[in-house]
Amino acid sequence: MNLAQRYLDIMKKCLSFTLWKEPLIPFDYLQKNNLLEAAQLNVPQGQLGQVRELGHELSKVGLELAVNFDPDDDLRQNGGYWPYYADTMIGLKRLDNIQFCMEYVLNHQIPGDFIETGVWRGGACIFMRAVLEAYGIKDRMVYVADSFKGLPPPETGGYTQDRGDILHSYGYLAVSKNDVQKRFYEYGLLDKQVAFLEGWFSETLPSAPITKLSVLRLDGDMYASTMDVLTSLYEKLSDGGFCIVDDYTLEGCRKAIEDFRASLGISSPLVPIDPYSVYWQKGVF
Numbered sequence: 001m002n003l004a005q006r007y008l009d010i011m012k013k014c015l016s017f018t019l020w021k022e023p024l025i026p027f028d029y030l031q032k033n034n035l036l037e038a039a040q041l042n043v044p045q046g047q048l049g050q051v052r053e054l055g056h057e058l059s060k061v062g063l064e065l066a067v068n069f070d071p072d073d074d075l076r077q078n079g080g081y082w083p084y085y086a087d088t089m090i091g092l093k094r095l096d097n098i099q100f101c102m103e104y105v106l107n108h109q110i111p112g113d114f115i116e117t118g119v120w121r122g123g124a125c126i127f128m129r130a131v132l133e134a135y136g137i138k139d140r141m142v143y144v145a146d147s148f149k150g151l152p153p154p155e156t157g158g159y160t161q162d163r164g165d166i167l168h169s170y171g172y173l174a175v176s177k178n179d180v181q182k183r184f185y186e187y188g189l190l191d192k193q194v195a196f197l198e199g200w201f202s203e204t205l206p207s208a209p210i211t212k213l214s215v216l217r218l219d220g221d222m223y224a225s226t227m228d229v230l231t232s233l234y235e236k237l238s239d240g241g242f243c244i245v246d247d248y249t250l251e252g253c254r255k256a257i258e259d260f261r262a263s264l265g266i267s268s269p270l271v272p273i274d275p276y277s278v279y280w281q282k283g284v285f
């Protein structure tokens, strides 16, 4: 591997935290963020009250209860869990896919910038900026689009397909712009080739200062958060560019992809990335 490849390899491992064993997770954090179920604890539901009580008693003497959650290689490769320490939740295979798509458009001179819509702690976008750095690319931008306050309640923009969705209630998914910028800064990658689009996609994307995209990465989880992005940005994606769908196994997202592709008669094949995600190449059949 040359130095650029080695840099990108180590960036993927750092951003996904796979370089290290997952340390203990504070029980209090899981509790405050309603993540006790998502954390895959082995504590039977009936005993959670006792565990809470233990945590409370320990905190009185300055100690903290922590949870041992050690994701196996499969979970880490496929981004199959909500991490506590990582900068991105997408796992190594989806990071590899970003690298593949970006290297393809750079090598084939397919014009346009890069965007992720739905960035959480920003790790996938930090990796996009790292790819530009690795190859000395100075004339392309990375756009970082998010509310920076989590997901919208269902039906905010009028779409009924998200009715009953509860993702907006997870504080864990709300990461401030300041926090994301700090993570870019810590990797030495916060500069004028990175632009932040803050707000609901339906408000920021129609007037975003983007003329052409070569990679459009969607990670907004819901029907509305997928459809709003496609209706604003898909026409700006160059022929030969890539549309990556992180949440294809989530019902709302999948339906939005099916509806949008049907409305434009898009027949480019969907290519699986891992058990959760797919991509297609615009104009390639």
Ligand SMILES: C[S@@+](CC[C@H](N)C(=O)[O-])C[C@H]1O[C@@H](n2cnc3c(N)ncnc32)[C@H](O)[C@@H]1O
Residues within 6 Å of the ligand: 087, 088, 089, 090, 116, 117, 118, 119, 120, 121, 122, 123, 124, 125, 145, 146, 147, 148, 149, 150, 151, 152, 173, 174, 175, 199, 200, 201, 202, 219, 220, 221, 222, 224, 225
């Ligand atoms: C699953 S997380 C994204 C994970 C991220 N791509 C990563 O690499 O870890 C979903 C993100 O989408 C954002 N989001 C979802 N719907 C949105 C909307 N309609 N407008 C703005 N942000 C939205 C949330 O704030 C959250 O940060």
